[in-house]
Amino acid sequence: MTGAARDDFGFDHVPETDQSFENALEKARAGERLTIADGVELMTTGTDTDGIDPVRKELVLEAADRRRAEMVGDDVTFVANLNNNVTTACTTGCLFCNFKNTAHLFESDSDVDHQGFTKTPAESRDIVSDAVEMGIYEVTSVSGLHPALVLDEEHREILQSYDNPAAEVNYKPPDVYDADPGTYAEQLAAMSVDGVHVHSMTPEEAHHAKRGTDWSYEEVYRRLADAGLDSAPGTAAEILVPEVRDVICPGKIGTDEWVAGMEGAMEAGLDVTATIMYGHVENEMHRVMHLDVVRDLQDRHGGITEFVPLSFVYQNTPLYDRGLVSGGASDAEDELMIAVSRLYLDNVEHIQSSWVKFGNAKALKLLNCGADDLMGTILSEEITKRAGGEYGEFRSFDDYVEMISAIGRRPVERSTDYRTRRPLNVDDDHHGPMLGPRADGTPMLERRRDPATADD
Numbered sequence: 001m002t003g004a005a006r007d008d009f010g011f012d013h014v015p016e017t018d019q020s021f022e023n024a025l026e027k028a029r030a031g032e033r034l035t036i037a038d039g040v041e042l043m044t045t046g047t048d049t050d051g052i053d054p055v056r057k058e059l060v061l062e063a064a065d066r067r068r069a070e071m072v073g074d075d076v077t078f079v080a081n082l083n084n085n086v087t088t089a090c091t092t093g094c095l096f097c098n099f100k101n102t103a104h105l106f107e108s109d110s111d112v113d114h115q116g117f118t119k120t121p122a123e124s125r126d127i128v129s130d131a132v133e134m135g136i137y138e139v140t141s142v143s144g145l146h147p148a149l150v151l152d153e154e155h156r157e158i159l160q161s162y163d164n165p166a167a168e169v170n171y172k173p174p175d176v177y178d179a180d181p182g183t184y185a186e187q188l189a190a191m192s193v194d195g196v197h198v199h200s201m202t203p204e205e206a207h208h209a210k211r212g213t214d215w216s217y218e219e220v221y222r223r224l225a226d227a228g229l230d231s232a233p234g235t236a237a238e239i240l241v242p243e244v245r246d247v248i249c250p251g252k253i254g255t256d257e258w259v260a261g262m263e264g265a266m267e268a269g270l271d272v273t274a275t276i277m278y279g280h281v282e283n284e285m286h287r288v289m290h291l292d293v294v295r296d297l298q299d300r301h302g303g304i305t306e307f308v309p310l311s312f313v314y315q316n317t318p319l320y321d322r323g324l325v326s327g328g329a330s331d332a333e334d335e336l337m338i339a340v341s342r343l344y345l346d347n348v349e350h351i352q353s354s355w356v357k358f359g360n361a362k363a364l365k366l367l368n369c370g371a372d373d374l375m376g377t378i379l380s381e382e383i384t385k386r387a388g389g390e391y392g393e394f395r396s397f398d399d400y401v402e403m404i405s406a407i408g409r410r411p412v413e414r415s416t417d418y419r420t421r422r423p424l425n426v427d428d429d430h431h432g433p434m435l436g437p438r439a440d441g442t443p444m445l446e447r448r449r450d451p452a453t454a455d456d
């Protein structure tokens with residue numbers, strides 16, 4: 001149970017094992033593949049004692065830091081990217097999420113005020129074009145499950161052929177809404193400016209993009225790739241254990257469906273990332289069971305480029321408002337989550353420290369606990385901000401160089417798939433991206449179009 005959860009929720013899976021902390025640590029240090037019991041011993045710093053033992057914790061962090069150095073060396077990577085989320089309208093109602101707004105508020109005849117947005121493909125293109133001009137390599141786009149969003153026109157026709165599409169397949173035509181998001185294919189094509197890498201379509205979104213059809217995930221991801229998709233984010237993972245999903249996101253796809261979606265993306269030839277969102281109602285057994293699902297998937301397919309632990313941002317969420325949790329993960333839990341991810345996921349090369357969730361100081365600390373990637377410039381962020389997170393929306397290349405060299409590591413700009421890397425020269429006065437289609441080393445904000453002088 002995390003420190004923050006108020007109730008035990010009657011979970012069947014609890015952090016109890018037959019393993020000892022010492023044996024688990026020994027195996028981790030020797031580079032042996034860990035079992036779930038080993039992982040739980042490390043994550044809890046021993047189930048034989050209550051709470052986190054600070055001395056044992058340091059031993060786990062040290063083992064993970066050493067493993068990181070052996071696996072990927074001392075470079076710290078990051079990507080020049082933009083978040084361009086298309087819509088906050090969603091019908092799913094996950095209890096940890098304050099990104100979404102109830103979809104019916106977006107209907108033209110609703111007079112209830114809301115803070116949400118829906119972008120048309122043309123609006124997405126303008127936003128991405130500006131960021132490409134600033135030198136980004138990647139655009140990341142994740143959205144709510146808007147009832148008018150469909151894969152393509154063929155999908156729309158199928159959904160319209162149902163007797164009652166709203167009730168049967170969660171479809172309403174775009175003319176019901178204030179703004180038309182177009183189709184997923186149109187959005188991806190619009191965002192594909194000058195060949196910029198498009199990272200989008202979580203398994204949850206892919207499930208929405210195939211609703212009411214018998215299409216496979218592979219088929220859906222192939223069509224999305226034809227439209228401009230380059231890789232897929234493995235969010236919607238949350239905690240991949242059914243009894244936890246029943247509490248925090250009963251309307252969401254299940255664990256098996258998430259795995260099937262990721263497999264479909266990989267079968268369509270796309271790289272994917274994988275995530276865990278932790279620090280709410282789950283316990284350490286659930287966290288390690290989740291790592292096991294990811295490791296198993298990677299054993300079978302090998303397309304996961306990075307693992308991203310997303311620490312739950314609790315402030316403005318239904319889970320917190322309703323008293324189901326009293327906060328998020330502690331610093332020690334964040335450190336152990338990163339460290340055990342590194343040690344358990346022996347087949348995933350990169351572990352990301354997410355500054356948007358942790359802030360600069362903790363994000364840097366986590367680079368000494370097993371992480372080797374410091375996310376991206378982002379430029380605009382809504383999910384964490386709307387949940388009450390306060391660590392901003394942008395990090396410049398100068399910020400990155402300063403932070404990473406301050407901990408004695410080498411800053412390296414990367415592509416989304418990590419296959420292209422460019423070490424930065426820390427002695428330069430200013431730094432900017434070089435890998436994007438229009439990047440030329442100029443600092444990003446210097447190239448931001450001034451809205452006052454923009455001509456369109």
Ligand SMILES: C[S@@+](CC[C@H](N)C(=O)[O-])C[C@H]1O[C@@H](n2cnc3c(N)ncnc32)[C@H](O)[C@@H]1O
Pocket residue numbers: 096097098099142143144145202203204205235236237238275276277310311312313314317383384387
């Ligand atoms: C907001 S959704 C958008 C994409 C799509 N609707 C989905 O669920 O995959 C993307 C991810 O943001 C993360 N997220 C949402 N609310 C969060 C919160 N309060 N704290 C941390 N992560 C959060 C979750 O992991 C979620 O899967």
Ligand SMILES: Nc1c(NC[C@H](O)[C@H](O)[C@H](O)CO)[nH]c(=O)[nH]c1=O
Pocket residue numbers: 079081083138140199273306308310352353354356357375376377415416417
């Ligand atoms: N950790 C978060 C990410 N990570 C994604 C990266 O920035 C990048 O897009 C990925 O590594 C692929 O190159 N993105 C978010 O929007 N929010 C996060 O918390």
Ligand SMILES: N[C@@H](Cc1ccc(O)cc1)C(=O)O
Pocket residue numbers: 140142232233234235273274275308310383384
């Ligand atoms: N956009 C998601 C997180 C995310 C997106 C893509 C990733 O590869 C990883 C994480 C958020 O802000 O929470």
Ligand code: SF4
Pocket residue numbers: 090091092093094097098099100143144145204252
């Ligand atoms: S996490 Fe995704 S599916 Fe769930 S409510 Fe938020 S936007 Fe909708």
